[in-house]
Amino acid sequence: xxxIANLGLGFAVALTLQNIAYCFLGVLLGTVIGVLPxxxxxxxxxxxxxxxxxLQPESALILLAGIYYGAQYGGSTTAILVNIPGEASSxxxxxxGHQMALKGRAGPALGIAxxxxxxAGCVSTLLITFAAPxxxxxxxxxxxxxxxxxxxxxLIAAVVLAHGSLVKAIxxxxxxxxLGLVGTxxxxxxxxxxxxxxxxxxxxxxVALSMAIYGIAEVICNLEKKLATSVVSDAxxxxxxxxxxxxxxxxxxxxxxxxxAILGVLPGGGALLASFAAYTLEKNVAKPPRQxxxxxxxxxxxxEAANNAGAQTSFIPMLTLGIPGNPTMAMxxxxxxxxxxxxxxxxxxxxPGLFWGLIASMWLGNLMLVILNLPMxxxxxRLLRVPxxxxxxxxIVFCCIGVYIINSKPFDAFVMAFFAVFGYIALKLDCExxxxxxxxxxxxxxxxxxxRALLISRGDPMVFLEEPISLAFxxxxxxxxxxxxxxxxxxxxxxxxxx
Amino acid sequence: MAIxxxxxxxxxxxxxxxxxxxxxAAKGYSLGSAGKMGPGYFPLLLGIVLAAMGVILIARSVVxxxxxxxxxxxxxxxxxxxxxxxxxxxxxxxxxxASLAVLTVLSAWAGARFRLLxxxxxxxxxxxxxxxxxxxxxxxxxxxxxxx
Numbered sequence: 001x002x003x004i005a006n007l008g009l010g011f012a013v014a015l016t017l018q019n020i021a022y023c024f025l026g027v028l029l030g031t032v033i034g035v036l037p038x039x040x041x042x043x044x045x046x047x048x049x050x051x052x053x054x055l056q057p058e059s060a061l062i063l064l065a066g067i068y069y070g071a072q073y074g075g076s077t078t079a080i081l082v083n084i085p086g087e088a089s090s091x092x093x094x095x096x097g098h099q100m101a102l103k104g105r106a107g108p109a110l111g112i113a114x115x116x117x118x119x120a121g122c123v124s125t126l127l128i129t130f131a132a133p134x135x136x137x138x139x140x141x142x143x144x145x146x147x148x149x150x151x152x153x154x155l156i157a158a159v160v161l162a163h164g165s166l167v168k169a170i171x172x173x174x175x176x177x178x179l180g181l182v183g184t185x186x187x188x189x190x191x192x193x194x195x196x197x198x199x200x201x202x203x204x205x206x207v208a209l210s211m212a213i214y215g216i217a218e219v220i221c222n223l224e225k226k227l228a229t230s231v232v233s234d235a236x237x238x239x240x241x242x243x244x245x246x247x248x249x250x251x252x253x254x255x256x257x258x259x260x261a262i263l264g265v266l267p268g269g270g271a272l273l274a275s276f277a278a279y280t281l282e283k284n285v286a287k288p289p290r291q292x293x294x295x296x297x298x299x300x301x302x303x304e305a306a307n308n309a310g311a312q313t314s315f316i317p318m319l320t321l322g323i324p325g326n327p328t329m330a331m332x333x334x335x336x337x338x339x340x341x342x343x344x345x346x347x348x349x350x351x352p353g354l355f356w357g358l359i360a361s362m363w364l365g366n367l368m369l370v371i372l373n374l375p376m377x378x379x380x381x382r383l384l385r386v387p388x389x390x391x392x393x394x395x396i397v398f399c400c401i402g403v404y405i406i407n408s409k410p411f412d413a414f415v416m417a418f419f420a421v422f423g424y425i426a427l428k429l430d431c432e433x434x435x436x437x438x439x440x441x442x443x444x445x446x447x448x449x450x451x452r453a454l455l456i457s458r459g460d461p462m463v464f465l466e467e468p469i470s471l472a473f474x475x476x477x478x479x480x481x482x483x484x485x486x487x488x489x490x491x492x493x494x495x496x497x498x499x
Numbered sequence: 500m501a502i503x504x505x506x507x508x509x510x511x512x513x514x515x516x517x518x519x520x521x522x523x524a525a526k527g528y529s530l531g532s533a534g535k536m537g538p539g540y541f542p543l544l545l546g547i548v549l550a551a552m553g554v555i556l557i558a559r560s561v562v563x564x565x566x567x568x569x570x571x572x573x574x575x576x577x578x579x580x581x582x583x584x585x586x587x588x589x590x591x592x593x594x595x596x597a598s599l600a601v602l603t604v605l606s607a608w609a610g611a612r613f614r615l616l617x618x619x620x621x622x623x624x625x626x627x628x629x630x631x632x633x634x635x636x637x638x639x640x641x642x643x644x645x646x647x
Contacts, residue, residue: 036621171510180540185538345601394621400602404586410588413584420576429513
């Protein structure tokens with residue numbers, strides 16, 4: 001069996017002492033920042049990118065991945081105990097989770113959240129194991145025309161599934177693509193958009209851009225919001241849910257896992273979308289009596305399973321196609337590229353140790369997370385007493401040192417300051433930064449594939465419509481746009497009603 | 500004509516601005532043809548799409564009612580952006596200790612409440628932590644003290 005041999009290789013990589021340590025560090029950091037409101041996995045991954053460059057690529061990805069799925073566990077703790085989502089993806093967990101806590105059932109709520117996440121994590125790791133190789137095999141057959149259309153489709157889907165205005169999101173994607181082109185053009189050697197600044201000869205540093213937006217601009221926005229620190233009771237009680245609770249939740253956990261796993265694979269998906277969708281599904285299909293909103297344990301189990309499943313399956317398109325579905329995945333791609341690994345279907349065949357090692361580490365990391373979260377929940381709760389005014393200068397300090405150490409180039413600090421101001425303005429104008437980051441990562445690849453496709457077809461743009469796979473991607477993209485353009489108002493109204 | 504959706508209007512203006520920069524700069528590079536693209540081709544294409552999006556936003560903002568832009572908190576923004584730039588200017592000649600001290604104090608000052616003792620303590624902790632992690636644990640070639 002190929003799968004067993006592959007997993008064997010993966011565990012051989014993941015179980016080296018060094019990688020176990022990085023996996024542990026990743027999930028530990030993930031838990032901590034998951035618990036803390038005001039600092040999320042995207043920010044943390046961005047802040048750790050420069051450090052990960054000093055590691056082996058395997059260790060770097062294991063560390064960064066641990067942060068992302070670790071945050072899904074930590075986020076639920078804050079959601080249940082303080083009614084503040086530690087992470088955006090645990091927003092829905094606050095609804096029933098905190099009600100349970102008020103009724104003295106905080107322990108079982110935390111327990112079911114961790115166990116549901118663990119179950120979902122194991123299942124989605126298996127799913128990646130089986131789904132990734134065939135997908136990569138298909139992707140290996142793609143020519144430049146297919147790739148270009150796939151990227152268009154991926155970007156459009158990411159935009160459609162993101163919340164907010166469609167036009168603004170498309171504009172942000174296009175702006176991201178443009179920013180990605182700054183620097184020396186690989187084909188002609190022409191220096192583009194450097195405006196006479198030698199610092200821009202190699203383009204805009206990805207780390208500077210992502211830390212500016214997700215680190216510094218977000219800090220400035222948070223400073224206005226006044227994050228409330230509420231009082232937490234230390235009495236959590238027994239965290240292991242009873243057998244009856246487990247039985248009661250089994251269906252919800254299964255549904256949450258399935259839905260989360262599917263939504264995670266889609267561009268624009270991932271943990272956030274998965275948790276919302278799972279909660280909505282649960283409200284409609286769970287066996288009565290439904291007491292959602294008043295502390296129904298299934299309202300905790302389903303979204304928590306879904307956000308972890310979604311977090312992990314979102315690695316599938318990133319690893320097999322080289323297409324990031326969300327900003328965190330864009331940063332993983334950035335990490336790969338700095339290590340000189342071209343993201344795409346070849347990663348699996350050229351660097352099997354990296355690919356399978358990462359997957360094996362996810363299973364290991366999930367196991368560590370259950371151990372970290374259940375018995376030690378009291379420790380994490382105490383973290384909530386750290387006020388934001390002590391936290392944010394640390395974020396800024398980390399971003400500044402980080403941006404400097406990548407290239408030892410002080411100029412990157414100026415780039416970061418510029419995009420921090422831009423990011424703040426964009427956030428104020430309700431322009432989501434996620435599409436910009438996705439566009440930025442894909443910009444050069446998209447230009448290269450467009451160029452090659454049109455070179456082969458001698459400049460005939462019909463090539464994108466004549467190749468069947470390429471046509472299919474474009475039809476999906478156009479379909480998504482049409483679907484969203486029509487009921488845009490309705491979607492907005494629904495969102496407003498939810499709040 | 501009144502602007503009914505200020506958020507959309509200003510976003511449109513911003514995108515048009517970026518598009519203008521993109522298109523003007525792209526005109527300086529050779530365009531080539533579709534079959535043999537020059538460095539200016541794809542940027543020009545993107546610039547046009549971006550401009551179109553900007554125009555749609557502006558046009559829509561005078562027709563459809565929308566949200567107002569919430570107040571800009573200029574001071575924290577300026578302080579923090581300046582602090583980051585100062586860090587870039589200071590890190591090589593003056594080293595970590597001095598540049599982090601300036602960065603931390605300025606960042607803390609940008610917040611709502613400034614407490615002197617707490618800020619001093621935080622600065623010391625962050626400097627010690629950064630030197631420990633970056634210089635000793637990761638072995639990165641960073642100056643700790645001013646290089647003379």
